[in-house]
Amino acid sequence: MALELKNLLLEKGDFSLTADLSLETGSLTSVLGPSGAGKSTLFDGLAGFLEPKRGTISFEGLNLAGLEPGKRPIAVLFQDNNLFPHLTAGQNVGLAISHKRRLSNSQVALVDEVLERVDLGGLADRSLSQLSGGQLSRVALARMLLLERPIWLLDEPFAALGPSLKRDMLALVKEMAADVGVTVLMITHDPSDALALSDSAILVAESRVEGPFSTQALLADPPDALRHYL
């Protein structure tokens, strides 16, 4: 069973992208490619922000066509604005399980538990301005965990963090993904991030998505489009 893109064509303005690939459930995959090649467009198509012109996206046999982004089995971590600055850390995380004004006691416990898991135990009532950049990323990850969606799309979410924080976050993603068995795709510009995340990578270049390849092999002998970029 897998995430499958069949005969997919995505169009945005006069830009287009085709994809035909299959990713194992529970696999971790880096998404590499030059700027403007369409990595984010691919994510938009997967997440449901962009309807495909042609082809299908399915996950474990479920066709995702026509499903609204919020109803897909997909959680997204965007480059920025993942968290609502007017809410506390706990409220941000809580939106994963309830949109009611107040959470029930058991839901509050769930939020605390998941914050604990990302090393933010006891910080549920903090406003976001009281948290550091690394802590904010952890809040967003905690919400991903609580959303309980089997596919995670990470669009360079840690680009703003320093190298050591970024390493920590990648390790955390790997650890949590392994725990809950989610399928992860992560866009990155940094070859070392790609290597740190996984052995598998796909390439978005020249209006096509290709792969998966072995990350090491792809980076050792990159095709022209990627080589220029790297």
Added chain:
Amino acid sequence: MASRVVAITSAGLVTALVAIPLVAVFNRAGGIATLNAADWAALRFTVWQAMLSALLSCVFAIPAARALHRQRFWGRETLITVLGAPFILPVIVAILGLLAVFGREGMLSQALMFVGLPRVHIYGLHGILLAHVFFNLPLAIRLILQGWQDVPAERFRLVAQLGLGSAAMFRVIEWPVLKKAVPGAFLVVFVVCLSSFAVALTLGGGPKATTVELAIYQAFRFDFDIGKAATLSVLQLGFVGVAAAVLLRLVGTPSADVGLGRDQVFLRKMTPMRRSLDAMVILIVAAFLLLPILSIVFAGLFELPFLPSSVFQSAKHSLIVALISTALCLFFALPLATFKLGQTISLFGFALSPLVLGTGLFLLIQPYANPFELALVVTCVTNALMALPFAIRAIGPAFGQIDADYGRTATMLNLMGWARWRWLYLPRLRRPIGFSAGLAAALSMGDLGVIVLFADPDRATLPLQMYRLMSAYQMEAASGAALLLLILSLGLFWIFDQGGRRGFRA
């Protein structure tokens, strides 16, 4: 889905509230042939005074904006903020203040008499111009000042480096700024003055100084000629509509927001001569704007304890009307701000004058009920519609920004419909909502428009009561009422605006 239903409903409601009265007006209106010489004179006067008002406002605004831009002094920012105040100042209060300074018994007349010169006369064209300049000079200054602030700092640096003289400086920097900003400012003031009613009502009148708005009122109240009022309304609607359309096309929606702009260093050596000239300009403008208000405050302070109960009764009416029309305005504005067509619909308020709308509503209500009994209801609705464009102007762009920033995250979390409003839009729109509510409340509180058409002695609002006191030459009570009205209007704005700012987490 549900939110779309709400959006379409409020769009339909606003359109109906505007369109149905207009249809009633058109139905009742006579042909163009029914207009007599006096009506055409009113039309000519309306356009003429609006042009002069716009011209004078711009002529005085240019040196004032330049002085404010290039000088730095204590209280400069406060002064620029105060320039936004006339917008929410009740017209009738300002007029009483202007009378206290420029009227027959005013400070200026006293001073002139002291040196043996005759008193000034404020009634008629020049009184109207004085009031219009009082209200619109600050607006024009701010629009032109904005033009100055939009000049990139590099250009000033370049001019300083090249050591350009005054003539070259004018050609390179000042002329382009003025060429861009002044026509817009002129047009905005012109359109605002076309619909002037309260100013014309109090300072104009007679065959030589009657605007079309005032003529509608007179046809209504003095001649009981509803058909004539309707015909004049169509006329008013026609030319204000055209002017407003031109304005929106060329300049965009006028904003009621107070912008201080970035701080720019004006890299030019200030000669003592230039400095003192600028200081004089700023002092004159500040005195012109502040003296009338200060005189209201001082005159009213001693009257406040002795106000007749009729004033408090009308103040209560006004407060209720203001709060209801604020709620109505937001009720319309929030859904309409979310889509382009809704934003366009909300602009009706610019083209429509309160008296035209009032005439239409009167015609609609008359067959079924006594319109005078519904005076306050009609005032609530009209005031809400009049404040709507300004609310949309504040909320619309903020709404777009929220969606651009957080829309995808919210959608990914399946935060739709009412939940999206509660968790995302409302908390993030706190500031523009507070600002809009403040505007709507203050505008409604100070409104002296449609209520004058419908009023009977039992249902006066505070501005109307104040006008009645003035008409009866009870100037002491009028100044007390003026101060009360001033406090309530500015107070309402302040409370709502602060409410929006407080507790907002950026």
